[in-house]
Amino acid sequence: MSKLQKALFLSDKGYKDLKKAICACTLTNLTMLLPFCVTVMIFSEILTPVANGGNVQWNHIWLLWGVGIISALLVFLAAKNDYRKTYIASYQESNATRLRIADHLRKLPMSFFNTKDLSELTTNMMSDCSSMESLLSSTIPPLIANGITVTLTCILLAFFDWRLALCVFCTVPLAFLIIWLSRKHQIKLFEKQVKAKLNASDQVQEYLEGMKIIKSCGLSGVHFKSLDNALLAMKKIAVKVEMAVGVFMSSASMILQAGIGITIFVGALLLTSGEIELLPLLMFLLMVTRIYGPILSILANLSSLLNLNVVTNRMRTLLTTPAMEGKEKEVSNCDIELSHVTFAYNQENVIKDISCKIPQGSVTALVGPSGSGKSTISKLIARFWDIQKGKITIGGKDIKAMEPESLMSYMSFVFQDVTLFNDTVMNNIRIGNPNATDEQVITAAQAAYCDEFVREMPEGYQTLLGENGSTLSGGERQRISIARALLKNAPIILLDEATASLDPENEVLVQKAIAKLIEGKTVIMIAHRLRTVVDADQIFVLENGKLVESGTHNELMKKQGLYQKLYHIQQESLGWVV
Numbered sequence: 337m338s339k340l341q342k343a344l345f346l347s348d349k350g351y352k353d354l355k356k357a358i359c360a361c362t363l364t365n366l367t368m369l370l371p372f373c374v375t376v377m378i379f380s381e382i383l384t385p386v387a388n389g390g391n392v393q394w395n396h397i398w399l400l401w402g403v404g405i406i407s408a409l410l411v412f413l414a415a416k417n418d419y420r421k422t423y424i425a426s427y428q429e430s431n432a433t434r435l436r437i438a439d440h441l442r443k444l445p446m447s448f449f450n451t452k453d454l455s456e457l458t459t460n461m462m463s464d465c466s467s468m469e470s471l472l473s474s475t476i477p478p479l480i481a482n483g484i485t486v487t488l489t490c491i492l493l494a495f496f497d498w499r500l501a502l503c504v505f506c507t508v509p510l511a512f513l514i515i516w517l518s519r520k521h522q523i524k525l526f527e528k529q530v531k532a533k534l535n536a537s538d539q540v541q542e543y544l545e546g547m548k549i550i551k552s553c554g555l556s557g558v559h560f561k562s563l564d565n566a567l568l569a570m571k572k573i574a575v576k577v578e579m580a581v582g583v584f585m586s587s588a589s590m591i592l593q594a595g596i597g598i599t600i601f602v603g604a605l606l607l608t609s610g611e612i613e614l615l616p617l618l619m620f621l622l623m624v625t626r627i628y629g630p631i632l633s634i635l636a637n638l639s640s641l642l643n644l645n646v647v648t649n650r651m652r653t654l655l656t657t658p659a660m661e662g663k664e665k666e667v668s669n670c671d672i673e674l675s676h677v678t679f680a681y682n683q684e685n686v687i688k689d690i691s692c693k694i695p696q697g698s699v700t701a702l703v704g705p706s707g708s709g710k711s712t713i714s715k716l717i718a719r720f721w722d723i724q725k726g727k728i729t730i731g732g733k734d735i736k737a738m739e740p741e742s743l744m745s746y747m748s749f750v751f752q753d754v755t756l757f758n759d760t761v762m763n764n765i766r767i768g769n770p771n772a773t774d775e776q777v778i779t780a781a782q783a784a785y786c787d788e789f790v791r792e793m794p795e796g797y798q799t800l801l802g803e804n805g806s807t808l809s810g811g812e813r814q815r816i817s818i819a820r821a822l823l824k825n826a827p828i829i830l831l832d833e834a835t836a837s838l839d840p841e842n843e844v845l846v847q848k849a850i851a852k853l854i855e856g857k858t859v860i861m862i863a864h865r866l867r868t869v870v871d872a873d874q875i876f877v878l879e880n881g882k883l884v885e886s887g888t889h890n891e892l893m894k895k896q897g898l899y900q901k902l903y904h905i906q907q908e909s910l911g912w913v914v
């Protein structure tokens with residue numbers, strides 16, 4: 337893999353396409369020289385007889401006009417090919433990169449997401465890929481192609497008259513020097529701009545997510561100073577970047593254009609001393625007006641290239657973060673065992689030396705005060721995070737040796753916060769099993785008591801749910817998530833007490849749906865209300881990350897420990913009247 341391919345995170349196809357784009361761009365630039373050569377030849381046909389005496393050969397001139405028209409056609413065809421090779425290929429590559437990022441994200445441990453926020457990842461996928469897209473289409477190919485064209489033209493001009501060629505190009509190193517010296521300042525500004533954009537998108541996201549609170553608390557715009565400040569900071573830095581780039585580019589351009597004056601001055605001296613003829617001088621003067629365009633474009637593209645590291649740094653961090661390992665695909669049974677499991681999200685251990693067994697086909701409840709580690713245990717079993725000490729096995733196999741996606745195929749989740757996608761009801765349920773037929777989806781929906789409310793929707797199962805299903809009630813969302821789990825039919829079910837915040841009618845329906853879902857399965861249930869776990873085969877009581885009691889409801893009540901205390905507190909609260 338070449339350095340350029342690595343630096344730009346290009347796929348093999350993307351790298352090949354980039355090389356083709358550079359060739360196409362160079363070809364366009366070279367064909368653009370044709371009309372110029374024809375113009376010079378027409379001048380020569382007219383001026384030579386004027387200077388030396390004789391008749392203008394009009395048939396030659398008409399012929400050259402014909403060549404000129406053909407060369408214009410060639411320029412058009414080359415430009416069309418160039419457009420296809422650069423823009424279309426770069427859009428395809430950036431799309432492929434976005435998919436590559438999405439695919440890689442899926443394989444990363446949740447610890448990665450703990451350190452990144454949503455807006456940073458969104459910026460990674462959308463704006464960084466767009467920046468790469470423009471680097472691939474309108475920066476790198478023109479930069480290299482213009483470099484080649486300018487070098488060729490320089491050689492060609494030196495061949496005609498090295499003194500005038502020197503005059504044309506003597507200001508180029510100075511212009512490059514300005515861009516080179518300004519690079520540190522420009523990079524600093526680019527970095528600040530990226531930070532400001534990220535901060536602004538963070539603030540916008542927070543503002544939109546908090547809209548319910550903003551409205552319910554009647555907070556006016558004055559209370560959202562941080563959003564105003566973030567947007568203002570973004571505007572300020574954008575102006576600074578534009579100013580800096582503008583100042584450096586115009587200085588470079590001014591110095592570069594001084595070459596026109598120098599060429600005219602030296603050319604006039606050479607002409608009067610008879611060391612050069614009028615025609616080559618005219619050709620040089622024509623060339624000098626045309627050659628600075630590509631050189632300026634090289635300078636502008638170099639400025640954008642300074643941005644490359646800023647753009648690719650985040651993408652590099654993301655794409656080089658190692659995916660979760662593990663190759664094993666199958667387990668012989670669904671007995672789950674935790675032995676001496678210790679885990680910390682950050683520094684502090686939140687699970688401390690826990691050992692327990694969850695036999696296949698049993699219902700196990702995890703109970704304990706808020707923050708005691710119930711959800712964390714269920715997420716560790718699903719390998720959302722890798723544990724730091726100890727071992728978790730399923731069917732005797734260490735889950736760290738299992739391929740994460742194969743491990744997931746053994747599990748279904750019903751959590752309190754159900755994620756619904758902006759798609760039809762049918763497709764939202766089908767997420768449980770992408771290969772399921774419409775009939776199978778409907779059967780699962782019926783079993784999860786979704787069918788009735790779905791049929792009342794304007795387009796039934798084809799109704800679009802909108803952003804995160806905001807039109808559905810909490811109970812309806814949970815029943816959809818149960819339908820998904822039913823469709824997946826995984827042998828292990830992880831339940832985060834799904835009925836905690838439902839009204840009695842919805843609660844009954846959800847309970848009935850769950851009863852169907854867990855039939856014959858290995859169930860791990862996070863319970864907040866202890867009356868829902870009295871029938872569990874075993875109950876694990878957690879306190880401050882430790883397993884402090886275990887047994888059936890009756891056994892734990894007899895122990896008169898934490899479980900009994902929590903149970904009594906909840907029973908008493910049931911009697912409260914507000």
Ligand SMILES: Nc1ncnc2c1ncn2[C@@H]1O[C@H](COP(=O)(O)OP(=O)(O)OP(=O)(O)O)[C@@H](O)[C@H]1O
Pocket residue numbers: 450681682686704705706707708709710711712713
């Ligand atoms: N993503 C996270 N990053 C850092 N710390 C976390 C994270 N999730 C949970 N914690 C911390 O880990 C501890 C255990 O949290 P956990 O959610 O497992 O408790 P829980 O018993 O399920 O609580 P609850 O009943 O309130 O849902 C808590 O101190 C919590 O603050």
